[in-house]
Amino acid sequence: xxxxxxxxxESCIKCAICAEEASEVIVFVETTGPQIKExxxxxxxSEKIKRAAQFCPKECIKYHL
Amino acid sequence: xxxxxxxxxxxxxMEAEKKVSGGKRNxxxxxxxxxxxxxxxxxxxxxxxxxxxxxxxxVNFTDKDTEAIKESKDIIAANLKAILDxxxxxxxxxxxxxxxxxxxxxxxxxxxxxxxxRARQQRFLLKILECKWDEEFWNFVRWVGAVHVPIFxxxxxxIPIRLNLALWGYIxxxxxxxxxxxxxxxxxxxxxxxxAWTKLFxxxxxxxxxxxxxxxx
Ligand code: HEM
Ligand code: SF4
Numbered sequence: 001x002x003x004x005x006x007x008x009x010e011s012c013i014k015c016a017i018c019a020e021e022a023s024e025v026i027v028f029v030e031t032t033g034p035q036i037k038e039x040x041x042x043x044x045x046s047e048k049i050k051r052a053a054q055f056c057p058k059e060c061i062k063y064h065l
Numbered sequence: 066x067x068x069x070x071x072x073x074x075x076x077x078x079m080e081a082e083k084k085v086s087g088g089k090r091n092x093x094x095x096x097x098x099x100x101x102x103x104x105x106x107x108x109x110x111x112x113x114x115x116x117x118x119x120x121x122x123x124v125n126f127t128d129k130d131t132e133a134i135k136e137s138k139d140i141i142a143a144n145l146k147a148i149l150d151x152x153x154x155x156x157x158x159x160x161x162x163x164x165x166x167x168x169x170x171x172x173x174x175x176x177x178x179x180x181x182x183r184a185r186q187q188r189f190l191l192k193i194l195e196c197k198w199d200e201e202f203w204n205f206v207r208w209v210g211a212v213h214v215p216i217f218x219x220x221x222x223x224i225p226i227r228l229n230l231a232l233w234g235y236i237x238x239x240x241x242x243x244x245x246x247x248x249x250x251x252x253x254x255x256x257x258x259x260x261a262w263t264k265l266f267x268x269x270x271x272x273x274x275x276x277x278x279x280x281x282x
Contacts (some may be wrong), residue, residue, distance in 0.1 A: 015180075018157075057184035
């Protein structure tokens, strides 16, 4: 099985919606945009990440979970 | 009495009447029917779910309407991008007043900002389409309304209520024209869907504006 991973593609418009929908795992950094919280185990937050991806206006949240 | 206070008393004659002390019990509350109404007033002011439930029964928004909203999902989903593009890239940025909030300091349309606003509007619509009328959803609707007044978050933002109503009205008719177009051959489905959305719009508009007014609204 592939290692679980989440990434944000370039088309991101920095709307911060993902960080609001999945605040437990995604943080929004003003200068660079969304990122996964450092050192966090993402698996327990899979559902939240998928939900955030659903609301992403650019469909740029990608994952293997 | 001065001329001014005389004039005032003429304008507001009730002010000249003997005042009842503030602590006096309102005798209306002794009448059970009025007591019931008072309890409803108080409960719907304090509890967002009670407010929703009360409004829902008033406009007769039932499970059948929820089913009809779900039936309309496919039509909205297939047209979501077009709806949002129209509202944001045509309506809002071209209107002489509405566009004021989407311009940079030089008066030019701030494209990146418009994109972000559009994304947030999309999330709002998607949340409505989930049809989960629970406390989390209604608090979200209330919060979206509240960000338009200097009460929470954007202290320097104030969107006059007539603009909200104008935009709600515009979105309402735009959606209904879309439904009418898509359901030309199924008038019964069109009736179900437009009836359900009309009811839902009124309830949402009420909750959205909670923070525009004092609780007596
Ligand atoms: C149909 C009525 C309206 C709806 C449904 C609506 C929806 C929204 C939503 C969903 C948000 C964002 C909340 C969030 O951060 O996710 C928002 C914020 C905002 N809306 Fe509206 N809105 C309406 C009317 C208006 C009008 C009439 C204007 C002015 C022309 C306006 C200007 C703004 C602005 C400037 C913000 C930004 C606040 C910020 O930058 O944080 N809205 N609105
Ligand atoms: S929701 Fe999508 S577009 Fe918005 S900040 Fe997150 S990744 Fe970027």
